[in-house]
Amino acid sequence: MKTILVIDEGNNSDLLSRMREGGRTVHHVASDKDACSLIAVADAAVMAVKLERMTDCQASLAAMRRLPIFWYCTEQRLPQQMDWGFSLDGVIFPSMSSTDIQHMLQFGARVHQQRKRWTDEREQLLQRIEERKWIDQAKAVLCEIRGINEAEAYDFLRKQAMNDRKRIGEVAASIVKVYQLIHG
Known part of the structure; x- marks a missing residue:
């Protein structure tokens, strides 16, 4: 994955710098509504949004284009039972290194391709x-x-x-x- 779209509703400059490592192009927008113009060139999207906004943001991105979608989780505590939404391909945490993030992006891309094949077959x-x-x-x-x-x-x-x-x-x-x- 060379081009990543980051929807950052907070101030996550550390995420942006770690995403740029490895030669990736990172496009940064402040909300899912601003993503419209850049989603066509992205290989994946990373949502740096609060838990309450994740499902809405995810649905908005999925409606624009089918691509791997990741959530940057900065939450201190997560509920025991959680609906991750219908198209979340991976979760990235602040404690992850650039290498960990790269592996997560690769794994998530495979998950996305498998789900896409299943959807097409269905x-x-x-x-x-x-x-x-x-x-x-x-x-x-x-x-x-x-x-x-x-x-x-x-x-x-x-x-x-x-x-x-x-x-x-x-x-x-x-x-x-x-x-x-x-x-x-």
């Missing part, structure tokens, strides 16, 4: 489930209208999709929607 699976629902409904419609069995209905959908150069789910959705329009 979206693909949800899309497949939705497509499967349309196909099952379309098969039922075709069985009713054409008086054919499910295997023949599926073959019809597959051939229609190939002829139209569309995904079978698109063809199935069209059939179901037209049927619902006519018989709805």
Whole structure:
């Protein structure tokens, strides 16, 4: 990670200097709202904010762009049970050396990539489930209208999709929607 965006709502000049070690470019802003213009060039974001602001700041950054997000924790005591939010990739403490911070950034980048892959896989699976629902409904419609069995209905959908150069789910959705329009 070469470019780090630091959202510093306090005075954490020691963090900024340790982040710059190792040849990293550090962009510093005073709040998550100021991060808009610089988030596009950042490889990661570090939030130096109070615990109460962490989740809001995190959500704001995640809405702008998916990138590794770290929290710089200066809190003296943390609650026993804590919701770290939905996209926190690591925690950096004031006691960490520059080397420790570098390792945390590398580890957090891997965590972020894994979560990104899981999110993409989840979206693909949800899309497949939705497509499967349309196909099952379309098969039922075709069985009713054409008086054919499910295997023949599926073959019809597959051939229609190939002829139209569309995904079978698109063809199935069209059939179901037209049927619902006519018989709805």
